[in-house]
Amino acid sequence: MAQQDWSTVGKPVRKKDAMALLLGKPAYLDDLTPKDCLVVKVLRSPHAHALIEEIDTENAEQIPGVAAIFTYRDVPQKRFTMAGQTYPEPSPYDRLILDRRVRFVGDAVAIVAGENEAAVDRALKRIRVRYQVLEPVLDFHTAKDNLILVHPEESWRSLCPVGADNRRNLCASETCQDGDVDRILAGCDQVVEGVYHTKACQQAMMETFRTYTEIDPYGRLHVVSSTQIVFHVRRILANALDIPKSKVHVEKFRIGGGFGAKQTVVAEVYPALVTWKTGRPAKMIYTRQECQTAGTPRHEMEVRVRLGASNDGTIRALDVYTLSNTGAYGEHGPTTVGLSGHKSIPLYTHSLEAFRFAYDVVYTNHQSAGAYRGYGATQGIFAVETAVNELADRLGMDPVALREKNMVREGQVMPAYYNERADACALDRCMTRCKELFHWEEKFPVRDMGNGKVRAAGVAMAMQGSGISGVDVGSATIKLSDEGFFNLSIGAADMGTGCDTILAQMAAECMECSLDDVAVFGADSDASPYDSGSYASSTTYVTGKAVEKACEELKDRLCQVGAELLNCPREEVEYARKAVRRLDGSAQVSLADIATKSMCGNGTAVQATCSHTSPISPPPFMVGMAEVEVDRETGSVQVLDYTAVVDCGTPINPNLARVQTEGGIVQGIGMALFEDVTYTPEGRILEDSLMQYKLPTRLDMGHLQVEFESSYEQTGPFGAKSIGEIVINTPAPALAQAIFRATGTWHRNLPITPEKVLLGRDE
Amino acid sequence: MEIHLNLNGKPLDAEVRADTLLLDFLRAHGCLSVKRGCETANCGLCTVLLDGTPVLSCSLLAARVDGRCVQTLEGLQEEAGGFVTFIADQGAEQCGFCNPGFVMNTIALLREYPDPTDDQIRAYLAGNLCRCSGYEGQLRGIRAYLNHKKAEEAQ
Numbered sequence: 023m024a025q026q027d028w029s030t031v032g033k034p035v036r037k038k039d040a041m042a043l044l045l046g047k048p049a050y051l052d053d054l055t056p057k058d059c060l061v062v063k064v065l066r067s068p069h070a071h072a073l074i075e076e077i078d079t080e081n082a083e084q085i086p087g088v089a090a091i092f093t094y095r096d097v098p099q100k101r102f103t104m105a106g107q108t109y110p111e112p113s114p115y116d117r118l119i120l121d122r123r124v125r126f127v128g129d130a131v132a133i134v135a136g137e138n139e140a141a142v143d144r145a146l147k148r149i150r151v152r153y154q155v156l157e158p159v160l161d162f163h164t165a166k167d168n169l170i171l172v173h174p175e176e177s178w179r180s181l182c183p184v185g186a187d188n189r190r191n192l193c194a195s196e197t198c199q200d201g202d203v204d205r206i207l208a209g210c211d212q213v214v215e216g217v218y219h220t221k222a223c224q225q226a227m228m229e230t231f232r233t234y235t236e237i238d239p240y241g242r243l244h245v246v247s248s249t250q251i252v253f254h255v256r257r258i259l260a261n262a263l264d265i266p267k268s269k270v271h272v273e274k275f276r277i278g279g280g281f282g283a284k285q286t287v288v289a290e291v292y293p294a295l296v297t298w299k300t301g302r303p304a305k306m307i308y309t310r311q312e313c314q315t316a317g318t319p320r321h322e323m324e325v326r327v328r329l330g331a332s333n334d335g336t337i338r339a340l341d342v343y344t345l346s347n348t349g350a351y352g353e354h355g356p357t358t359v360g361l362s363g364h365k366s367i368p369l370y371t372h373s374l375e376a377f378r379f380a381y382d383v384v385y386t387n388h389q390s391a392g393a394y395r396g397y398g399a400t401q402g403i404f405a406v407e408t409a410v411n412e413l414a415d416r417l418g419m420d421p422v423a424l425r426e427k428n429m430v431r432e433g434q435v436m437p438a439y440y441n442e443r444a445d446a447c448a449l450d451r452c453m454t455r456c457k458e459l460f461h462w463e464e465k466f467p468v469r470d471m472g473n474g475k476v477r478a479a480g481v482a483m484a485m486q487g488s489g490i491s492g493v494d495v496g497s498a499t500i501k502l503s504d505e506g507f508f509n510l511s512i513g514a515a516d517m518g519t520g521c522d523t524i525l526a527q528m529a530a531e532c533m534e535c536s537l538d539d540v541a542v543f544g545a546d547s548d549a550s551p552y553d554s555g556s557y558a559s560s561t562t563y564v565t566g567k568a569v570e571k572a573c574e575e576l577k578d579r580l581c582q583v584g585a586e587l588l589n590c591p592r593e594e595v596e597y598a599r600k601a602v603r604r605l606d607g608s609a610q611v612s613l614a615d616i617a618t619k620s621m622c623g624n625g626t627a628v629q630a631t632c633s634h635t636s637p638i639s640p641p642p643f644m645v646g647m648a649e650v651e652v653d654r655e656t657g658s659v660q661v662l663d664y665t666a667v668v669d670c671g672t673p674i675n676p677n678l679a680r681v682q683t684e685g686g687i688v689q690g691i692g693m694a695l696f697e698d699v700t701y702t703p704e705g706r707i708l709e710d711s712l713m714q715y716k717l718p719t720r721l722d723m724g725h726l727q728v729e730f731e732s733s734y735e736q737t738g739p740f741g742a743k744s745i746g747e748i749v750i751n752t753p754a755p756a757l758a759q760a761i762f763r764a765t766g767t768w769h770r771n772l773p774i775t776p777e778k779v780l781l782g783r784d785e
Numbered sequence: 786m787e788i789h790l791n792l793n794g795k796p797l798d799a800e801v802r803a804d805t806l807l808l809d810f811l812r813a814h815g816c817l818s819v820k821r822g823c824e825t826a827n828c829g830l831c832t833v834l835l836d837g838t839p840v841l842s843c844s845l846l847a848a849r850v851d852g853r854c855v856q857t858l859e860g861l862q863e864e865a866g867g868f869v870t871f872i873a874d875q876g877a878e879q880c881g882f883c884n885p886g887f888v889m890n891t892i893a894l895l896r897e898y899p900d901p902t903d904d905q906i907r908a909y910l911a912g913n914l915c916r917c918s919g920y921e922g923q924l925r926g927i928r929a930y931l932n933h934k935k936a937e938e939a940q
Contacts, residue, residue, distance in 0.1 A: 034876070036873045036874060036876070037873070037876055037878065038880045039878075039881070040872075040873035040881075041869070041870070041873055042881075043878045043881025043884050044865070044869035044873055044878045044879075044884050044888060045818075045858065045862055045865060045869060045888075046817075046818025046857075046858035046859065046865075046888065047818070048817040048818075049881065050820075050882065053817040057813075113882070118904035178886065203795070208879075225916075226916055227829065227880070227882075227916055228820070228822045228830060228880065228883045228914065228915070228916055228917075229820075229822075229880070229882040230822075276880075276881065277880060277884060278820075278880050278881070278882030279916055279917055281878075281916070309824055310822065310823040310824055310825070360914075376940060467877030473940060482794075490916035504897045517880060518879040518880025518881060518882075519879070520876065520879075532862065542819050561892040583797065613919065675876070677875060677876035678876045680876070681876045681877055681879060681917070681918050681919070681920070682877065683919075683920050683921045684916075684918065684921045685879065685916070685917045685918075685919040687919055688920065689916070689919075690918035702911040705885060711823060711824065711825045711827070712822075712823040712825055712828055712914070713823075713825040713827050717914055717916065719912070719914065719920075720907045720911055720913075720915075720920035720923075720924070721907055721908065721911050723919065723920060723921075725921075726919060726921040775803075
């Protein structure tokens with residue numbers, strides 16, 4: 023079991039950059055890149071679907087200060103994807119930087135670069151475009167095999183066998199199963215059927231998308247971007263510009279939040295094109311409106327569940343079909359959808375006799391979707407967990423007891439999770455502890471407060487993965503430097519999560535030094551060792567293991583140099599507490615001395631680089647319980663208490679793991695209750711600002727209580743799994759159940775707004 | 786047009802366009818702590834103090850601060866330093882992009898209510914959005930600071 027005598031791992035240390043950030047020091051892209059560069063903006067389509075018949079930029083070009091205007095005639099004609107994924111990407115190559123066909127309201131029509139914002143703004147208004155307006159596909163139910171095609175072009179291509187077919191508006195399609203689900207369902211005492219709909223919610227990170235580009239002295243494109251994926255950005259920009267990868271260098275500074283948004287290239291291509299064509303430095307900063315309308319939100323999904331059970335509450339079969347709306351382009355379309363089944367069904371592995379999981383991912387003329395924390399699992403878990411809660415209601419069973427009867431237990435093989443075994447699983451303990459902390463027995467009964475207000479509670483479980491098995495690569499380079507401190511270089515991107523700090527904690531633990539002795543650098547596509555990037559809950563588990571491996575290798579090298587200094591064979595020394603000492607304890611040489619030696623007459627590199635990948639993706643598990651107060655007069659839902667217990671394996675830094683959890687829960691509350699995305703009949707998004715798109719404030723989340731019940735994952739660094747994504751998955755189903763308990767209406771369509779609650783309507 | 790103001794304790798004469806927002810003016814004058822998170826005065830990231838009162842610098846023309854005193858986090862490092870360490874001890878800074886606005890408004894809160902209740906803290910800071918932390922850690926940090934201050938005063 024878990025080792026308890028660590029000195030740095032498992033400790034709630036401060037994030038290394040905490041004080042600089044709290045004191046407002048310049049740390050982000052727009053603080054640190056030159057001001058005197060071209061301002062880049064994009065003219066966007068007012069139509070959901072149209073062909074550009076004519077585009078006249080001449081008037082705009084006359085405006086003083088306008089440096090360049092580009093249209094579809096000026097860009098390479100090789101399609102690419104903006105999805106930050108390992109090559110060959112499952113997401114189809116369906117994009118050009120600018121296309122003659124525009125596919126959603128907000129799609130890029132022209133790129134304008136100028137000496138100042140005022141000139142660029144004027145130019146945007148002077149560009150004359152004549153569109154042939156086409157009928158759009160706006161209802162994702164009718165997209166598949168629709169006569170209107172979002173991507174009719176010959177040059178569209180799919181690199182992976184994901185069931186994509188642009189002639190059918192299909193971005194992906196698949197069915198998988200284990201056992202005969204129809205036969206089992208036919209023999210079940212109870213079959214709960216429901217269709218659950220979630221919206222294209224926005225990550226709404228506080229720092230909008232932004233990128234700075236310049237040509238460096240070597241003639242290469244130097245890109246500074248607010249990105250989670252420096253290496254993927256290199257490939258994607260080279261693809262988009264049709265130039266060699268060797269011509270692109272990408273780095274990131276501090277990132278003002280990502281949540282998956284910055285796992286897709288969004289702003290990068292525009293200034294990159296400007297700089298590559300003009301040779302001049304350029305910067306693009308997305309407005310909030312652009313983020314809301316031309317960003318990369320969660321995939322809207324409709325998940326159809328058939329859940330079969332016995333009258334005693336044994337869950338025997340799950341049949342899940344997901345229809346996912348990828349919008350105008352296919353970024354992350356083929357992959358997000360998989361999680362809606364593969365990370366919801368396995369929660370009920372215990373007595374499950376059969377499952378089927380099928381899906382279609384369709385193109386529409388909506389804003390293109392992308393990666394958002396939870397990545398499809400959030401949508402699937404809302405559906406399956408709500409169906410389980412509906413079963414509990416139908417059977418008159420306590421939903422906690424129902425889950426205790428059916429949940430996956432440690433050691434079980436999960437057929438719906440690629441036959442991986444739950445080697446480290448404390449889900450049962452999470453449930454026990456959460457029930458106790460939340461006072462479930464007292465809060466689950468519906469309580470009429472006598473003032474028109476009713477209190478009730480709900481529960482949900484969740485799982486996620488830890489990296490993409492067999493795909494993700496994490497790497498670390500650790501180097502001994504002057505006076506015996508260490509440089510740790512990583513390609514993973516700290517987007518506020520604190521991965522720079524937790525990876526340094528691991529390095530400090532391995533090298534038996536203090537956290538201050540580890541200086542972290544990341545991420546830079548030229549300087550960092552290769553890392554897929556910070557997404558898929560991979561950094562702690564995958565990159566963390568790479569740190570551990572690199573430290574072991576470095577220790578060996580330090581022993582080589584140390585043995586030389588001690589005039590003895592390598593076999594007679596060991597690394598211990600910032601020194602290399604003889605096994606017999608007779609002599610030792612300090613790290614400081616080894617560092618000095620390494621820089622004078624030395625031929626052994628005192629640095630090590632290791633990569634890591636994992637054949638499995640051990641799931642973290644979680645239980646969340648919510649208490650709400652519903653006002654019957656207004657339909658207002660107030661979250662009173664939210665209690666969560668998480669099994670993320672070993673929390674490397676309990677403070678940061680807790681804040682991740684709290685932040686994820688509040689985002690989940692937003693998705694469940696406030697954050698709506700609606701389209702006009704013409705296909706324009708109404709919630710295009712933070713005025714209409716309601717993020718939870720600190721008055722909306724009630725009191726949060728988070729604890730950890732740790733399992734120990736043998737394959738993870740110090741027993742760790744992951745934390746970043748799972749935490750957003752429980753609020754929607756837990757709140758839907760609490761609201762049902764208070765009102766008698768199941769809301770299967772998110773968000774559950776006061777209007778819907780008041781009217782008792784789920785639509 | 787020309788304006789004269791006091792920025793972080795120093796007099797400043799500047800030439801501004803009539804439509805320049807205070808937010809852009811401040812960033813152009815080296816106050817890079819001031820951040821833009823939206824265009825609709827909804828996020829609180831650009832909060833600065835105008836004659837001691839918290840205002841959203843995205844919703845104020847630079848011309849309007851003529852003859853007035855503007856403070857940004859650059860000018861209040863010491864006052865902020867008194868309590869932000871407690872927020873750092875919770876890990877509640879996270880990505881940090883909302884921090885300057887949140888810290889500025891917290892300074893205003895603590896000046897106005899030296900001993901606020903949790904509900905007062907939540908209400909006062911309600912206009913400061915944070916997408917990372919879920920707010921609870923920020924509250925714990927402020928509470929820990931207040932407890933620490935009380936313990937110190939009791940001695």
